[in-house]
Amino acid sequence: MAARSISRGCAAARWCTRTRARAGRASPIPRAGTLGVLHLFGLSTQDTAYQAEAAQRLHLPFPLLSDAAGALTRALRLPTFETQGMTLLKRLTMIIDDGTITRVFYPVFPPDRNAADVVAWLATQRR
Secondary structure, X not given: OOOEEEEEEOOOHHHHHHHHHHHOOOOXXXXXXXXXXXXXXXXXXXXXXXXXXXXXXXXXXXXXXXXXXXXXXXXXXXXXXXXXXXXXXXXXXXXXXXXXXXXXXXXXXXXXXXXXXXHHHHHOOOO
16 A cells, blocks of 8 residues: 555644634544544644644644644745744645655645545545
8 A cells, every 4th residue: 555644734823722612523534544644744934842832732633744844834835924023834735645745635624624635535536
């Protein structure tokens, strides 16, 4: 089986908090593993210290990766927005198979449905 990863852009702590609160109620995230997902990550432009604190505070079911220097954001031309002097990622979900981005969910709306939408899409894929 090919390695499959999901990277979820996380625009700000406020969004992550809402997502985490919803994740506690019948979250589809655990089901992703039964659909061939080997890795699930969150990505944002905040620094590693912020990411570690946020992951612990929010009890996230996946690790957060930092792109504080913006290298990945620029290389992939990921959508961003500016607020309070920070450049943050807009909400998006990427499916990555063996190092190749095979599907992008963007824009993510409504955000509380994104995990379920991704799991539904994964269920339709033959691996």
